[in-house]
Amino acid sequence: xxxxxxxxxxxxxxxxxxxxxxxxxxxxxxxxxxxxxxxxxxxxxxxxxxxxxxxxxxxxxxxxxxxxxxxxxxxxxxxxxxxxxxxxxxxxxxxxxxxxxxxxxxxxxxxxxxxxxxxxxxxxxxxxxxxxxxxxxxxxxxxxxxxxxxxxxxxxxxxxxxxxxxxxxxxxxxxxxxxxxxxxxxxxxxxxxxxxxxxxxxxxxxxxxxxxxxxxxxxxxxxxxxxxxxxxxxxxxxxxxxxxxxxxxxxxxxxxxxxxxxxxxxxxxxxxxxxxxxxxxxxxxxxxxxxxxxxxxxxxxxxxxxxxxxxxxxxxxxxxxxxxxxxxxxxxxxxxxxxxxxxxxxxxxxxxxxxxxxxxxxxxxxxxxxxxxxxxxxxxxxxxxxxxxxxxxxxxxxxxxxxxxxxxxxxxxxxxxxxxxxx
Ligand code: ATP
Ligand code: MG
Numbered sequence: 001x002x003x004x005x006x007x008x009x010x011x012x013x014x015x016x017x018x019x020x021x022x023x024x025x026x027x028x029x030x031x032x033x034x035x036x037x038x039x040x041x042x043x044x045x046x047x048x049x050x051x052x053x054x055x056x057x058x059x060x061x062x063x064x065x066x067x068x069x070x071x072x073x074x075x076x077x078x079x080x081x082x083x084x085x086x087x088x089x090x091x092x093x094x095x096x097x098x099x100x101x102x103x104x105x106x107x108x109x110x111x112x113x114x115x116x117x118x119x120x121x122x123x124x125x126x127x128x129x130x131x132x133x134x135x136x137x138x139x140x141x142x143x144x145x146x147x148x149x150x151x152x153x154x155x156x157x158x159x160x161x162x163x164x165x166x167x168x169x170x171x172x173x174x175x176x177x178x179x180x181x182x183x184x185x186x187x188x189x190x191x192x193x194x195x196x197x198x199x200x201x202x203x204x205x206x207x208x209x210x211x212x213x214x215x216x217x218x219x220x221x222x223x224x225x226x227x228x229x230x231x232x233x234x235x236x237x238x239x240x241x242x243x244x245x246x247x248x249x250x251x252x253x254x255x256x257x258x259x260x261x262x263x264x265x266x267x268x269x270x271x272x273x274x275x276x277x278x279x280x281x282x283x284x285x286x287x288x289x290x291x292x293x294x295x296x297x298x299x300x301x302x303x304x305x306x307x308x309x310x311x312x313x314x315x316x317x318x319x320x321x322x323x324x325x326x327x328x329x330x331x332x333x334x335x336x337x338x339x340x341x342x343x344x345x346x347x348x349x350x351x352x353x354x355x356x357x358x359x360x361x362x363x364x365x366x367x368x369x370x371x372x373x374x375x376x377x378x379x380x381x382x383x384x385x386x387x388x389x390x391x392x393x394x395x396x397x398x399x400x401x402x403x404x405x406x407x408x409x410x411x412x413x414x415x416x417x418x419x420x421x422x423x
Contacts, residue, residue: 062113119314157315164270288304335387
């Protein structure tokens with residue numbers, strides 16, 4: 001027998017029993033962005049490799065070892081997008097959306113990173129993200145954080161996530177810190193791993209992001225970025241902190257939070273949870289005032305975040321926050337005999353047209369009464385309609401209640417309409 005072809009490692013199918021939870025999460029996301037007046041943007045999944053090298057940074061995990069990069073038939077180097085921010089900026093610049101304008105955008109879709117697959121970490125995963133352009137004020141930073149908090153509340157997750165916050169300062173502030181950090185790291189070379197040693201000069205802030213406990217231990221006494229920040233950066237950060245406090249959003253300042261992408265400046269943040277084990281960051285983002293210009297546009301302040309939808313869905317499952325995943329069917333239509341089978345197909349279609357939103361599944365596989373009832377029950381429908389020649393002749397229908405303890409009824413088609421309106 002031929003062997004089944006398997007999906008690519010780390011790229012998951014979302015099976016029918018999982019999609020309702022995904023749809024529920026996606027709907028909560030759509031309702032949330034709508035509540036803030038954000039507009040959706042959809043960009044291609046494939047972009048020029050240069051876009052990600054120039055934005056995320058050459059010396060980052062993503063660009064060094066995680067991108068799916070290939071030459072297409074013309075010999076151009078293309079990459080499956082590992083994240084959405086660079087794509088939004090590329091599209092914004094290309095279509096003049098960012099030039100002297102404000103934009104509040106959101107996106108949702110698959111991203112690709114060649115990582116070691118494990119719980120909460122996949123090679124094709126999905127992100128929901130928002131990007132705000134043209135607003136330098138800390139109110140924009142506060143708004144995207146408020147929006148994420150709004151989403152946690154909507155999904156009943158607010159007790160299970162906490163916000164960590166930091167400011168990375170501006171370029172010159174980071175440059176001055178960089179020198180101090182390199183000097184410190186040079187004194188502790190023996191404790192650094194290969195990655196950190198390699199990045200020490202090319203991108204020393206990346207070392208702060210190391211997940212190696214030995215490296216983290218050395219960093220405890222490292223010089224602090226906060227000692228190199230100027231007044232403006234500090235004022236921006238304290239305004240954000242004040243706005244969050246005012247809104248009742250709790251946060252913790254984590255001075256070692258740097259994020260794994262190079263384009264961030266000033267505000268960076270992560271929403272983390274203890275309910276997912278090692279992959280505890282659900283949502284992450286920050287300000288990236290330099291990126292639009294770096295990618296060829298006019299200097300434009302920007303702030304945004306990205307959330308991993310798999311991690312969100314895993315949380316909803318782990319915390320058992322959704323007890324009633326909705327079924328796909330309201331009404332199941334059965335029929336006894338050939339004539340009734342074909343007649344009831346037309347009636348099913350009429351019901352779908354008359355009752356907007358009503359989900360009607362017609363039994364199409366024949367079989368006896370018992371078999372049809374079994375299918376009706378499996379469909380998750382609330383009621384089953386039964387048509388036989390007698391019912392059709394009298395323009396009636398028999399109705400059986402599948403989820404309530406009520407007797408079977410025979411009623412006119414107009415009474416059925418009333419019943420369906422109340423379902
Ligand atoms: P991590 O430190 O977990 O690798 P990251 O810093 O690479 O995360 P970002 O690039 O900021 O993450 O992406 C934002 C969010 O996207 C993460 O917080 C996470 O929820 C999700 N995410 C990132 N990489 C993956 C992945 N490989 N599989 C599933 N979700 C992911
Ligand atoms: Mg990562």
